Amino acid sequence: MSFLESPVRPASSPLGLDTRSRPMQALAILAGTALLALASYISVPMIPVPVTMQTFAVTLIGALFGWRLGAATVIAWLMEAAAGLPVLSGGAGGLAPFAGPTAGYLFAFPLCAALTGWLVEKGWNGRKVLRAFLAMLAGNAACLVLGALWLAALIGPAKAIALGITPFIVGGILKSALGAATLKALARRKAA
Structure with missing residues (x-):
């Protein structure tokens, strides 16, 4: 079996939230939106x-909750923000962030959670x-690329790469390592 192949197993x-009751899943969504709000304040x-810890929280929620529930959690958090709750970076809320320079990143978040969750379900886990x-x-x-596409429409491609991708590469690598370490710790705990 090659490095990229994963053994066939049920998703x-x-x-294991995909097998839990609807009330338990609803509680997980509430906890996930709280984690996302907290991560937004680390800025x-x-x-x-x-620079925030949002992408760490988004990918971790996708990884832990699975692609469907992870994406649903991020969408619920975005709906909280759109309703005016102060859950985004710097305590922002309302519709303005969904039209400004960060909009592409916000709209990318559910896709990023889903992608990470899908990969983890396929065996790319702890x-x-x-x-x-x-x-x-x-x-x-994926978040950087999709977010920068929106930013490029506002400020041009060269500036979008310089301001919307390049400064976040090292942070993305570090957040990915932290996420992988978290998944590894959970896998060890589950095995014990």
């Missing part, structure tokens, strides 16, 4: 896009830490 998230202001790292990195990279 399941590390927390380093930059222009036009701040049992194989390099695969887990690559799953988290794929989610972070």
Whole structure:
């Protein structure tokens, strides 16, 4: 079996939320939106896009909750933001962030959670830490690319790469490593 192949197994998230009751899944969504809100407050202001722990939380939620519930959780958090709750970076909420420079990243988040969750369900999880790292990195990279596409429409492609991708590469790698370490720790705990 090659590095990229994963053994055939039923899809399941590390927390097994896909087999839990609807009320338990609803509680997981609430906990996930709270984690995302907290991650939004861990922020380093930059222009036009701040550095936050949001992508770490988005990919971790996708990895832990599975692709469907992970994406649903991120969508619920975005709906909280659109309703005006102060759950985005710097306590922002309302519709303005969905039209500004960060909009592409916000709209990319559910896709990034789904991508990471899907990869983890396919075996790119904490049992194989390099695969887990690559799953988290794929989610972070997708966020940067999709977010920068929107930013390019606002400020041009060269500036979007310079301001919307380049400053976030090292952080994305570090967040991916932290996410993979988290998945590895959970896999060890589950095995014990």
